[in-house]
Amino acid sequence: MGAISPLGHDSTSTAAAYTSGKPAFNTIFHQGIPTPVAALPAEAEEQLQQLLLANPVYKQLDRSVQMAVYAARQAAAQAGWLNENAPTDDDLAVNIGSSRGATGLFEEHFGAFQQENLSSSASPTTTLGNLSSWVAHAVNAGGGQISHSITCSTALMAIANGVAWLKSGMAKRFLAGGTEAPLTPFTIAQMKAVGIYSRLADHPYPCQPYAAEKQNTFTLGEGAAVFALEQVLNPAPGTPVVEGVGLGFEKLVSKTGISAEGINFQKSMRQALAQLPEHDRQVDLIITHTPGTRAGDKAELAAIQAVFGDILPLITTNKWLLGHTLGASGALSLQYALHVLQQQQFASIPYPHHLPQQAPARINRIMVNAAGFGGNAASVIVGVAS
Template identity: 25%
Template sequence: MTRRVVITGIGVRAPGGKGVKEFWSTLSGGRTATRRITFFDPSPYRSQVAAEADFDPVVEGLTAAEADRMDRATQFAVVCADEAVQDSGLDLTALDPYRVGVSLGSAVAAATSLEREYLNLSGGGRNWEVDPAGLSPYMFDYMVPSVMPAEVAWAVGAEGPVAMVSNGCTSGLDSVGHAVQLIREGSADTMVAGASDTPITPIVVACFDAIKATTPRNDAPEEASRPFDGSRNGFVLAEGAAMFVLEEYDSAKRRGAPIYAEVTGYATRSNAFHMTGLKPDGREMAEAIRVALNESRADPTAVDYINAHGSGTKQNDRHETAAFKRSLGPHAYATPVSSIKSMVGHSLGAIGSLEIAASVLAIQHDVVPPTANLHISDPECDLDYVPITAREHRVDTVLTVGSGFGGFQSAMVLRDPEEAA
């Protein structure tokens, strides 16, 4: 018998507020957290806006030594993991550490620290020959992405399966999907899983500038992210993290754990087509959705809300609109769809986990968060995208999806555990 997997703890750090309550307040209130970049002078760049998180590692409980050692993305992950464990009420020290694992996702890992160290070694990029005397003693930690889940494992005492998943912008979905599979197959009983990315750094901004993927709407940062709107012109870069405690259902019930939702289905596919291009028919995403629903033993009509990838690029928005129609059929037109990237931006590998958190909270509150800044829909995006204002709506089953450079397409189904049963 396949073991059921549930979410019993959540930790979030995102633009617009600290913790789960402030995150949900931002989303349900339809407030945007995008602003002009403050981490460095953005004036030389095409896109000068981002969704930054207000985060102080020492205030968040890390020691000065830990803050020095860890990249910003790792700091986010460790803080969120601790928050998720506390939220779950689980005493990890009472568990067999070999049955506790970590699965962490990230697209660009320690990009912030790598760029900082390069600038330190090269005189701000002016010198071809770098000075090794200025090398950080933690440079290895920044070079090797697997250090991130290792730090989380050390923090929570996990000695079971520990993995790093880096599938671009679907990393936050895929890392949780990997954790679910480990529990289902019996390789672990408890997993701390999620994703973290802090890509607001000059080299990352320049990379997206080069391919014109990010928005140049710099005069009104709070209105810059416009998924599914006819005037959209690129996504808003962001940072953030979300971590979860995942447990086997029966074990969670026995200890009286708070159960937010059950992960009933997950699938990922690749288009084997283009690094950044998407086919307009949405076939690969539709296939991931079909498999995830089949695994959930759920008919497409069971979906109450779709948490879209909704990046705010014309190519993506039309691609996933077609995927929803292809996979859900007529029910796609009756299902509320929204993109939280309109409020908290696109934090690359982390956003999939933040969207899982938003989906779980939608189930908890029976509220669909809105798509902010959606005033005039693209005629090719003709579904119900919940514009501007959150909507009260019975939410028992959520489909959340992700699309990433490299052709990755992932889908996950989250359900109220009683409905899933």
């Protein structure tokens, strides 16, 4: 696993951030209005810049691609797959996605276009295919290279693709994840135009999923996370294992595709649970999508109640710490799930909320949810080998 986010640049710094429970938000002025965002901290930014200094060709790429390369190289190195001078690994496939893609560079090039000074690099550096192709280049992967966007379900859809490719034999090793660099003027303006952006710039917790006070507190963050996946018949005890992957879609009922019942979530969760052993289709914890919007948070909780009935698993989220990273959010939630499985602890939500927080004796299996515009949802169940 590799990741870079407002919470850190490696497993140690991220674990420390989750242990401290300190949110990663700061305030910028966007169109003259104080606006909360979650950007990379100084140490993570320094690590990213060191990557660019060591590989000057990366400087031409969008920030979303740069973060994906950073996270992918970290994951590949951890898996023992990062062989700089070896022949191209044709058995290693890549699927990296993003909701918005090269937002920073696109806005820069569009500004240049308005000034009739458009660069020849505008098209090559803003295509979504940049993600997988540059990541593949960075890790010496020669297998399938997929870039995609299914809005905020993107990263978990990449995990689903990885599982499918490995089970089909189309790849022996697979790098899957998501990245997002949405802290740009136009992207922030788009989220504000939807009417969901948090106005709590002066609050220590500007993003408040499941808050007792009913208001929209959506807050943007940036980051990337990538996972090294392979199919292993007898994994060593303690190895993280993807046990189930579910996808769900529903007919559009609004611009954002949210129904009050969370039909898409119901479908994705049930599909993932159906892949567990028939006698053991339970999870100990759900890390929810919940971006801090009234309609979205309520719909997901309704879907969880419909699927699990009166005996709900423990429910939590990490967005009150790092905001909504759009296409990367599912991957960063999955990173959080692996942290919880390893450390057997999670950050307790500090503001007034409606969620029970009584943890079971041990957390052995976690479901991660994600959903996006268009009525889509994805659920991934992860546990550890015994």
